[in-house]
Amino acid sequence: MAMIKMTDLKDVFNGISSFMFDTTPISVSEGAITLDPEYELPVTVDTLSISQDDPTINHYKVHGLGTDWISSSEPGDANIEFTVPTNHTNVLTLAYGSDAVKSVTATVSNATGAVKTATGSYSGKSVTLANTKVSGCIALLNDEGTKLLIVNNVALYATPVYDNASTEPFAIKFSGTIESSSGASMYFLTKSE
Numbered sequence: 001m002a003m004i005k006m007t008d009l010k011d012v013f014n015g016i017s018s019f020m021f022d023t024t025p026i027s028v029s030e031g032a033i034t035l036d037p038e039y040e041l042p043v044t045v046d047t048l049s050i051s052q053d054d055p056t057i058n059h060y061k062v063h064g065l066g067t068d069w070i071s072s073s074e075p076g077d078a079n080i081e082f083t084v085p086t087n088h089t090n091v092l093t094l095a096y097g098s099d100a101v102k103s104v105t106a107t108v109s110n111a112t113g114a115v116k117t118a119t120g121s122y123s124g125k126s127v128t129l130a131n132t133k134v135s136g137c138i139a140l141l142n143d144e145g146t147k148l149l150i151v152n153n154v155a156l157y158a159t160p161v162y163d164n165a166s167t168e169p170f171a172i173k174f175s176g177t178i179e180s181s182s183g184a185s186m187y188f189l190t191k192s193e
Contacts, residue, residue, distance in 0.1 A: 011188075013140075013149045013188060015142050016048070016141070016142065016143070019040065019043040019138070019139075019140060020039065020138070020141070021037060021038065021041055022035065022036065022039075023094070023134070023135065024137075025136055025152050028183055028184070033150075033187065035148075035150065039091075041091070042086060043082045043083065043084055044082075044083040044171065047083035048081070050080050050151060051078075052077065053077045055075050057073050058073060078177045078185070079176075079177060080151065080174070080175070082173070082174055083172070083173045083174075084172045084173075086172070087170050087172075089101060092125065092127045095134065096127055096128065096130050096158060100128040100130050101125055101126070101128075102127075103123070104125060105123045106123075107122075108120060129160065132157070133157065134155070134156040134158065134176070135154065135155055137150055137152045137154060146190060147189065147191065148189040150186065150189065152178070152185055152186065152187065153178055153179045153181045154176055155177055155179045157176055158172050158173070159173045160172060
């Protein structure tokens with residue numbers, strides 16, 4: 001067999017033009033999948049991270065040998081993290097569940113500051129922070145719109161983030177992992193049309 005050259009192995013997914021999310025993990029039927037994303041999320045640049053920790057290697061030694069008699073391993077944990085800079089009702093509902101988000105009104109009195117006044121009537125939503133699992137799949141479309149990277153069976157949890165209030169908006173950080181299932185965890189797809 002002839003050596004496979006590195007130029008023959010170039011099949012690269014690079015850049016993201018769209019970050020889509022579906023709350024239903026994809027399933028395979030006769031070698032085909034159907035994806036119908038519910039959200040195109042506005043994910044902050046450089047916050048998306050998909051990785052897996054190094055495996056834990058189990059060494060089994062016997063007397064008289066300096067190397068392992070046999071070894072085994074446990075795969076490392078999968079880690080997913082990204083930040084969505086919005087407090088839109090749909091994102092809050094995705095993050096914390098529909099029961100956690102309520103419509104509210106407010107009347108503010110005697111709140112006139114040196115520069116701006118907060119006095120007045122307001123309407124919006126409230127959210128009860130909860131430890132809600134967000135399950136589904138992530139679909140990333142590359143810069144050229146020719147390749148999809150799908151991460152299936154994700155399990156995510158939300159955290160509010162407002163660290164740099166003078167320069168960055170309020171955001172929701174999603175962190176989580178990939179859970180086991182009967183299907184594949186990742187799909188690398190190229191557009192054929």
